Amino acid sequence: MAPALINANPTIFAPTKQSLRRNDLNARALWIDQRDESDEDTEAEEDIDQQEVFDLIRGISDPEHPLSLEQLHVVSAEQIELSRNRVLVEFTPTVPHCGMSTIIGLSIRVRLMRCLPERFKLDMRVKKGSHQSEDAVNKQLNDKERVAAALENPALVDVVEQCLSTASKRDDMNPLDL
Template sequence: MSLVETAKEADHDCQDKVEQVYDLIRCIEDPEKSASLEDLRVVSEDDVAVSRFPGVGSAYYVRVQLTPTVPHCSLATLIGLCVRVRLQENLDFEHKLDVVIKEGSHQTSGEVSKQINDKERVAAAMENPGLLSTVRRCIRDPE
């Protein structure tokens, strides 16, 4: 197989992974509204990027960018947590995941992104029964 063919196959593989990621997160329900993240334009397929992790065999780097509906959205961290949990529990390939708030779309996008990607904070949040219940409600499969 030539390098060009190998690169095309890798691109196709990454695009398949983008579609898989997007299909998992687009239907997550907003914690306050009876609408999905896709319906609210919090996430689109263009906001999902998947690439091969250089030098790590079959691992992938997955990056999801969220755009809150308002710049002062108090639920941005919770929505990011829902996205992270849904993907961690459902992706069937080895990956490193980053969930970020689109720069300039939220008053504290950097801080929120840092919280969403802090493994210890995520683990602690998922030990809170009330928060866990809310996350489970938001990420359940649509009926």
């Protein structure tokens, strides 16, 4: 018997059109040790904007449903703040008691860790007032030791990889097909 879903009937929204800008963020190696020296040279000069970050995370799947975070309105471009070397992603769980919030935040963090230059500090935050345990979730997602421990857990890594598998597939799609 399958476990009960936390949000068995989520509201689904139509995705927006993907940015038509072609940048090399998605074409970069997904792991830092796969990057070559030319990547490091371009990172110092590269400006990244809100839409580019949104394009990276919009296709991540929800851990419970075969829907993207964008389709569930968990993330939007307006919820992303950039300053010089800092990216803050605010996300909105579909229900106030969502038990998958930490997995969602971890999936967003891992996607951005793999795709953005190392110079960026990443912060994840549950939208204020959208989750009953938002302070605890925010603390977990922004504590380096807790994130590192989570990424050493094979079961959690498998769930995160499943969430991220659709983000990579959507990167290869024609933006006009969305």
